[in-house]
Amino acid sequence: MLTHKPQAISGVSPDHETVIEELYPSIAHTGVGELIHRILNCIPTRIWGMKVSNILFGLPLAPLAALTYLWMKVFGSRYVLTNRVVKRVQSIGYRQFESIPLSQIVSATVEPESVRDFYKTGDIRLTGAGGQPLLVLEGVPRPERFCQVIQEACDAKRLVASSLARINARH
DSSP: OOOSOOOSSTTOOTTSOOEEEEEOOOGGGSHHHHHHHHHHTSOOOEETTEEHHHHHHHHHHHHHHHHHHHHHHHHSEEEEEESSEEEEEESSSOOEEEEEEGGGOOEEEEEEEEEETTTTEEEEEEEOGGGOEEEEEEEEESHHHHHHHHHHHHHHHHHHHHHHHHHHHHO
């Protein structure tokens, strides 16, 4: 026998914050990641579909990339999208560095100059009304997809707020 009203969407409640997606930035936005990117793209000639620089320098640079990756997992940050905010929090733990409510976000766009083909990453710029920058999410893996998820969450937040306002106006 159910003792509480079932939710329309499993795990989502208007009463508390629910995580939609959580991701860790790539090493691409670090100085070491940028150096690795430049070295691996320094010889564009291809052999069997691979760049010569990837063949020559890939394996020797792997330990440096792995060390940077581990460093970021322990001492870096992660991005969390919830049904209320986009925030940057500590990798291990819950210390919050920055937070932007979804209601303030007008658009989420990928900065073209930040795209790194080797890593398949880019920076996402969240802008508010009037075009002012609210937050830049650096080194986001597959940034176009995450932009879409953020936009859909913002649209859903606006639609829910509009619906609730209409419902409350009836009473």
